[in-house]
Amino acid sequence: MTLHYELFPHGADTGVRGTGPSRDAAFEQAALALTSIVTEPAGISPNEMVEIACDAPDDAVLLSDWLNAIIYQMAVRKMVFGRYTVAIEGRKLTGRAWGEPIDRIRHAPAVEPKGATFTALDVRQTPNGVWIAECVIDV
């Protein structure tokens, strides 16, 4: 079962979708999709690590909180992140993001994510066991 992230079309903004064998992996891939709105994740050096913790009443809000926490860290640290790990226990998420300060020449950031919306917000496991985590990001 492969890990995968992608962007999906939305009228004004952009959707992010992460797919993986576990909920944790799907959240990690959704975060990479978020990064890919800004720049290519593979071009980011994992020099600095930031820890992120979230707590939410359901999986969908937890995904929204996770992505919004990354957007917040990107905004206040002026960083981009190219690698993520997630561990979810119950309603609590512990995550790590590795990245580096934005280099406007090398990363050529395309657009600034403003926030993760509740539009198309969904975390689900398909009948064949694959986890999908997705939502629309306001950019």
Next chain:
Amino acid sequence: MDIAQLRRLSDTAWQIPPTGAMRVPAVIFANAALIGEMDEKVREQIANVAMLPGIVGAAYAMPDAHWGYGFPIGGVAAFDPEAGGVVSAGGVGFDISCGVRTLLTGLKGEEVERCKHALADSLYRDIPAGLGSTGKIALSADQMDAMLAGGAHWAVAQGYGATDDLARIEENGCVPGADPSAVSERAKTRQRHEMGTLGSGNHYLEVQLVDEVYEPDIAAGFGLVAGEAVVSIHCGSRGLGHQIGTDFLREMALAAPEHGIVLPDRELACAPLRSDLGRRYLGAMRAAINCALANRQIITHLVRRVVWHYLPGASLELLFDVSHNTCKEETHMVDGRRRRLFVHRKGATRAFGPGREELPAPFQTTGQPVFIGGSMGTSSYVMAGAADGGGGPAFASACHGAGRAMSRHAALKRWHGRQVIDELAARGILIRSPSARGVAEEAPGAYKDVSSVVDAARDAGLARKVARLKPLVCIKG
């Protein structure tokens, strides 16, 4: 959108009659061609808005409406606190008080053409734009609260711009009722280094030419002269507004059951106007409006400094500043009765007509200026509020831009940024941007035809078409 599912009210007004949980009808202002181009999601979303508690009259979609989140972009709805009305964080959106202001130069286009390249380079250098850019202003905690309470007044007191600017800004530069204590520390932290920055996406700074005037008397009242240059700034409340949207969207969505609200879409997160949460959101959202007004005021100062270096004769008088993602408390006539309502405009511009007491004296006979932003290669328009003193259609609102015809995803597949920049340069339009991909996502072809949107708004009686502005220089984030 399938027009057969709408009830025709006129050539430019189409109704979705109330069914199911809809409390009022929804009305889409557009001609048949624009309706045909609209996503089905617009119909679904505006019908959902019509289900919210305390909604008055109808839920409205402007001619540039497109699929948003919760509300469609180009959505307008008014709520009455006396009737259990709500305020919706989703109905305002993340980019609170995003808006446009336009400065007159009093200079012929030829004068600008002579220094256009140097002007473009200097504006790009001096006005921070794009992700990763920071302003030169860092606010302390006390300064942040003063800015959130004072808006453009605070900015002028700090030396950014002139007192005369304030009368040319909606709310005279400062919306009352802002509550900095309702703004989270996260939101304030996110804003600390972002004052005086343009942002990214569809935000821009343009030098434009007035290339056609349609209503000479109103244009003269606005100071718009064919053949002269103007400067327009499009941006909002930056990270502070984004974080306030994030904070309250979550809180309102989770608290909806406590308030007895059934949300047709979680993104329509809202709270009763007469609740602690509703009041806190209004206080925070108004602080974000003031942040946006201060931000555009600071950018105005930076623009003036650059332009005056090359063109010392430019007047750079502020024509007006309008916001298009807000919830504002206003008086409107509904069924012959004056009612105090909370009007949400998401991707829609206030368009007060002649005689509205809120307007400054110069606009009492013309109606307020309404700016319809273009998209780098396409024209922008100046319109004038047409509604009568009581309110008019859609609670005195008009469109705000062309509206996207294509997702960013699709635009990126179709265009390369360099190609867009070169093609526009060949047409005499200089683009300066840190991101070629960002330019591709914002390619002019990704938007609807702004001229047909403006004509539909005029034909629907939302606003009068005053002048067309052609881009000469565009700074994109």
